[in-house]
Amino acid sequence: xxxxxxxxxxxxxxxxxxxxxxxxxxxxxxxxxxxxxxxxxxxxxxxxxxxxxxxxxxxxxxxxxxxxxxxxxxxxxxxxxxxxxxxxxxxxxxxxxxxxxxxxxxxxxxxxxxxxxxxxxxxxxxxxxxxxxxxxxxxxxxxxxxxxxxxxxxxxxxxxxxxxxxxxxxxxxxxxxxxxxxxxxxxxxxxxxxxxxxxxxxxxxxxxxxxxxxxxxxxxxxxxxxxxxxxxxxxxxxxxxxxxxxxxxxxxxxxxxxxxxxxxxxxxxxxxxxxxxxxxxxxxxxxxxxxxxxxxxxxxxxxxxxxxxxxxxxxxxxxxxxxxxxxxxxxxx
Ligand code: NAD
Numbered sequence: 403x404x405x406x407x408x409x410x411x412x413x414x415x416x417x418x419x420x421x422x423x424x425x426x427x428x429x430x431x432x433x434x435x436x437x438x439x440x441x442x443x444x445x446x447x448x449x450x451x452x453x454x455x456x457x458x459x460x461x462x463x464x465x466x467x468x469x470x471x472x473x474x475x476x477x478x479x480x481x482x483x484x485x486x487x488x489x490x491x492x493x494x495x496x497x498x499x500x501x502x503x504x505x506x507x508x509x510x511x512x513x514x515x516x517x518x519x520x521x522x523x524x525x526x527x528x529x530x531x532x533x534x535x536x537x538x539x540x541x542x543x544x545x546x547x548x549x550x551x552x553x554x555x556x557x558x559x560x561x562x563x564x565x566x567x568x569x570x571x572x573x574x575x576x577x578x579x580x581x582x583x584x585x586x587x588x589x590x591x592x593x594x595x596x597x598x599x600x601x602x603x604x605x606x607x608x609x610x611x612x613x614x615x616x617x618x619x620x621x622x623x624x625x626x627x628x629x630x631x632x633x634x635x636x637x638x639x640x641x642x643x644x645x646x647x648x649x650x651x652x653x654x655x656x657x658x659x660x661x662x663x664x665x666x667x668x669x670x671x672x673x674x675x676x677x678x679x680x681x682x683x684x685x686x687x688x689x690x691x692x693x694x695x696x697x698x699x700x701x702x703x704x705x706x707x708x709x710x711x712x713x714x715x716x717x718x719x720x721x722x723x724x725x726x727x728x729x730x731x732x733x734x735x
Contacts, residue, residue: 408449412456415446419462427468430608432600436689437721440488464708466543473613474547477538480632483526483574484543485709486692486716492671495693498715499667505712506700511666513696515644516673517628518660518688519716522578523607525553526631529571532563532653539611543709552610553577555619560654567653568639572631575655579605580686583622602687624686627655642696660684663696670717678719690718 403411422439426432432439443463450457458464466485470476489495502512526546528536537553538546553559556577579587584602591598599605609621627650633639640646644663651657662673670693677691695701695713704712 408453409456412446412449412453415442415449416461418442419446423462423468427607428471430599430604430611432604435721440490440718440721466709467540468542470539470541470545470547471611474539474549474611476541477526477536477546477548479526479538479541479544479546480572482543483524483540483546483631484706484711486714487710489715489717490720492674495670495674495715495717496667498693499670502695502704502713505704506695508700512700513642514664514667514670515642515647515694515696516662516664516670517692517694518658518677518684519690519692519718520576520578520626520628520658521601521603521687521689522576523603523610525549525575525577525610525625527553527559527573527575529563529567529573531569532567534559534561547611549610551615552612552618553625555615556623556625558656559625563653563655565653566638568634568637570632570634571637572633573627573650573655574629574631575625575627577606577610577623577625578602578686579609579622580624582685583624587622625656626658627651628657628692639698641698643694643698643701644696646698674717681719688719690716692716 419439419442422432422434422442426439446461447463450461450463466483487498489498499512506512524540526538526540527534534554535550536548537550538548540546554561579602581602584599584605587605588598599608605621606623609618609623612618627647629643630639630646630650640649642663644661647657647661660677664670664673673693674691677688681688693715695704701711701713706712
């Protein structure tokens with residue numbers, strides 16, 4: 403490719419990805435399968451890496467999600483809600499683990515917290531004195547949409563914490579629609595001649611961003627917590643991510659039973675193989691696993707790059723969405 407070809411391809415990819423982001427995050431109606439999106443995103447990342455002169459802070463590779471829509475009031479996140487870097491192959495996970503080891507230079511095995519990658523929508527929940535006072539979407543990572551009335555309708559999400567919870571605490575997690583509930587929801591919608599959703603992820607995100615919370619209340623949504631955001635300075639928090647999730651569970655927040663602590667990157671490989679095999683037995687959709695360096699001190703040492711932490715990676719499963727029904731049409735990529 404000549405320099406002009408490269409620069410035109412980069413522009414084309416940026417335009418396409420920006421459009422797909424809008425369809426996916428703002429309209430909850432993607433027009434291409436995730437596998438196709440991921441391929442284009444990777445191609446853009448690779449071209450920008452090979453041609454540093456074409457890098458731009460405005461590129462979608464530097465951004466998280468999409469801007470919040472104006473129909474909702476906005477919430478400024480006290481701590482940005484980032485995305486995750488992706489691995490699609492074992493070698494990419496291993497390269498990530500090697501980078502972690504090199505940067506930490508700890509001389510001993512690195513422990514990880516292994517979690518299912520729930521395919522829903524990220525939310526931030528703010529609890530003050532144990533009471534849920536605010537719910538927000540991730541939006542563009544800096545600013546999200548206020549969806550407090552909507553999250554309050556999610557049945558397994560506690561409005562009041564119990565035990566020795568911090569005075570002020572932000573909890574982050576995923577809202578999703580379990581598979582059985584999704585199938586029943588679409589069946590009923592079809593019978594009534596109403597809009598159906600392409601997949602459980604869009605059903606969850608679309609239901610969460612309803613302007614009328616009575617509609618959200620009728621949707622079978624579920625929540626699992628996967629991290630803490632800002633927490634009162636005097637809170638007594640555990641030193642590891644896994645134990646912090648146990649603390650959240652002790653205070654009444656639902657955490658997936660599939661979360662496991664492993665002692666080394668070899669444990670992550672076993673976790674991946676195990677969940678991949680059981681993937682279809684789970685009652686909710688997952689599109690991979692998330693591996694997080696477990697020690698909070700090591701997470702802090704590793705820090706962040708523009709759109710993702712250096713201490714975590716989403717290892718996606720081989721794309722079963724290569725053939726996915728989008729808008730009732732089989733989409734073959
Ligand atoms: P991501 O989905 O790859 O990873 C980040 C997200 O993972 C978090 O925001 C959180 O919501 C979720 N998550 C689930 N379980 C988690 C856990 N245990 N711990 C932490 N986070 C967890 O990144 P993204 O930026 O939300 O979205 C990018 C992906 O979305 C793409 O790779 C693509 O698959 C899809 N997408 C598709 C289209 C399309 O048009 N089809 C458009 C945009 C994005």
